[in-house]
Amino acid sequence: MANLIQQCKDWLSRQRVFQVLGPGGADSAEPDDSRAESSPEQIELPPKLAQQLTRLVEQLPIHPDDRATVQSSLESVLAEWQQQPGISSNSLVILSSPVTAVSRILSEGLAEWAAAQSWSLSHLEWQERPAQPEEIVDKLRLQLGRGTLTTAVEPEITAIPNLSWCFLRSAEGLDGIDYLRDHLLNDRTRFWVIGSDPVSWEYLKSVLDLPAYCGQVVSLPELSGEQLAAWIMPVAEALEIHFDSPSIRDRLQHLNHNHSEQSDSPQRFKDEYFERLADVSEGISTVALQLFLRSVEAEPLEAEDAQDANEDNGNAEASETTQETQNNPDSEKKETPRSLRLVARSPKLPSLPQLNQNDHYLLYSLLLHGDLTLTALAESLGDAPQTVNNQVQALRRTGLLKQQDQVIQVNPIHYPRLQQELAANNFLVERSE
Amino acid sequence: MIWQLAQTDENNKSAGEAAGETARQAGQILSQITTWKIAQALIIVAVAFVVIKSLDWIVIRTSERVAKEWRLRIKQFLPFIRTLVMTTAVVTLMNLFLNLSRDNVLAVTGTIAVALGFAFKDYASSIIAGLIGLFEAPYRVGDRIRIADHYGEVVSYGLRAIRLKTPTDNVVTVPHNHIWTSTVSNANMGALEAQVVTEFYLAHDVDAQRVKQILLRVAYTSKYTHLTLPVVVIMQEKSWGSLFKLKSYPLDARDEFLYMTDLTTRAKRMFAKHQFAYPRWFDANSNTSIDE
DSSP states (O other): OHHHHHHHHHHHHHSHHHHHHSTTHHHHHSOOTTTTTSOTTOBOOOHHHHHHHHHHHHTOOOOHHHHHHHHHHHHHHHHHHHHOTTTSOOEEEEEOOTTSOHHHHHHHHHHHHHHHHTOOEEEOOOSSOOSSGGGHHHHHHHHHOOOSOOSOOOOEEEEESOGGGGOOSSTTTTHHHHHIIIIITTOTTEEEEEEEOHHHHHHHHHHHOGGGGOOEEEEOOOOOHHHHHHHHHHHHHHTTEEEOOOOHHHHHHTTTSOOOSOTTOHHHHHHHHHHHHHHHHTTOHHHHHHHHHHHEEEEEOOHHHHHHHHHHHHHHHHTOOSOOOTTOGGGSOOOOOTTEEEEEOOOOOOOOOOOOHHHHHHHHHHHHHSEEEHHHHHHHHTSOHHHHHHHHHHHHHHTSEEEETTEEEEOGGGHHHHHHHHHHTTOSOOOOO | OHHHHHHHHHHHHHHHHHHHHHHHHHHHHHHTOOHHHHHHHHHHHHHHHHHHHHHHHHHHHHHHHSOHHHHHHHHTHHHHHHHHHHHHHHHHHHHHHHOOOHHHHHHHHHHHHHHHHHTSHHHHHHHHHHHHHHHHOSSOTTOEEEETTEEEEEEEEOSSEEEEEOTTSOEEEEETTHHHHSOEEESSTTOSOOOEEEEEEEOTTSOHHHHHHHHHHHHHTOTTBOTTSOOEEEEEEETTEEEEEEEEOBSSGGGHHHHHHHHHHHHHHHHHHTTOOOOSOOOTTOSOOTTO
16 A cells, blocks of 8 residues: 555656646756666766866866957957047957856957967956955055056056956945946056956946946857867867767757768767757856766676777777877876776756745855855845855755855856746846747 | 405415415425535535635645746736635535526525625625725735735735735735725735835935935845846935935845845945934924834
8 A cells, every 4th residue: 555655656746747836846856857868877987087077177278269259359349449549449348157267268368369469468367356345446456557647658458357356246345346437447548358247247237337338248159069069079089988879859959950970870979969068058168068077977888898998998008108298188098997988978957956035146146246255145145154154055065056165156057047047036137048 | 445455465465475485485495405415515615625725725836936927927816716616616506505597596696685784794895895806906916015004915815805914924814895995005016026115314414425325335236136126215304314215126025124124234334334323313393204
């Protein structure tokens, strides 16, 4: 009888209507479908291999197309400003997602370009937000202020790699943006390149009307499947990651794509994998990387394949040379146990845990600022640090947040769904298509 | 005269016959009430009760779990569904016992009208007001209203009354018939947002412009503020000092009091930092109320 009741409960819990009404709600009741279609033979990545994979992914350079977008946008706007410095807008705003390190894209993209073009480049040398919000203005003035100019100065490019570090959502935390708006952007001898994200940009637009003072706003384009493949494949090749055959659903979704290869060729699997990756990650590089990491699994090799692999590895070890470059993913020695092979399954976003209103406030604050220390987060929420810490630890356990040293961030893999959830709950977040 | 007597006698006779007929019909109806019919009636009542409670649970639970923009829209279904179920149950019961022919309907209606006229006048008034309220919508489930000296969120819309959840978490039952005679102040009229007015009292000599800037900044940096809706500061001079009203909207009207607390706390911190003085005394004789 007990078994019968349990079977009945299991059946009910599988029905969609009961999932919506069940204790965890739609999201929590939904199984983690990213793993749902995996084969029963799949096994967890050995820790050493997982570390190696993570390290390779972390070592990837910024996407070359992001760099190209920054440089080409700057060239066109800068040319206009040089022709009419007194009239044309003297700033360019680059927007990336709140979970993408826009500061890295700007710093690397601009340094290379300015050196090649012989432009004088200065930038705000901050790696984080000042600890006290009331210090932001003083520190901005110290780094960027010039006082009253009495002599003509050479025009220069000044970069603010991450605008989020220049404010904190608190009563005194927006003074830094006031300062930028009132003093710096009016300095016509400088051309400003500002890195930001759509969440903070919309906020500053709503509160301070900052875009009215700035020039062109360029959003980094979504990366396509091909672009992601060109970027990530060195890692996949270094670790001999195979691409799993797509599910029927994925095949149906990409039915219209023309593939010249045979329907079951590895190339076709790879192309479909990256198309799916671009689709699910909304073309955001950091989300795509996290999804890629999550999709890689190990599975045992068949006996014959294992023997072949052993022979291959033996040959590889014998012919291994010492010409390896440390940062080149191709040079990483593959440490896959010989009885395993790595397979990238179809990438899928994880479900969000059940979130309450206080979680929404906290997560919006993190998206608004990109990253925050606990003290700054508490200040931006107007709550006690201890209360906020309890909440942060609970969200960390669900995987929604990452905490490195003292800095708390939203886990990029959850960004697409979190963005949808916050937009549906009245928060000032653009709803993705 | 004889004719008149005969006529009176005729009238008495016909009245007696009518009374007898009614008694006969009533007896007939009563004789048709069987144990099985009573059992059926009890089952209908029980089923209606379970259906109403289940639908209540489903609608409220669903509305609380979906995106906030859908919460109130889903809750609006609640009174309609309840009314539909109750009406169906009542009609089924009447049909079961009274065999609703045209004559029976007229007889029952007359009887009920007389009974209600005396015993359940207010009850009937509330039910009728409730039905009208469904379409006129002076309040809906999820609205924040002030009615009959009570303020709170409408958490339930029954056939006879609504239930309000007050800021102190009391649940107040207010009959619908208040809408005949009382005013109903509705803060959000089916929308998720409701304006919150937070008042600040300061001395006459404070820098009003600076205070205004601080209040705007405090509102724009509150986690509760709905940023796409306007934030306004209004100032009035009173005999005891300056009254500032900060008008803004929280993301969720339910956070109204937490929002006011957040605004007040953070504004006071800024006032202290700028050493703004508070009014020294209130003019007790003044006709000006601070509630104005």
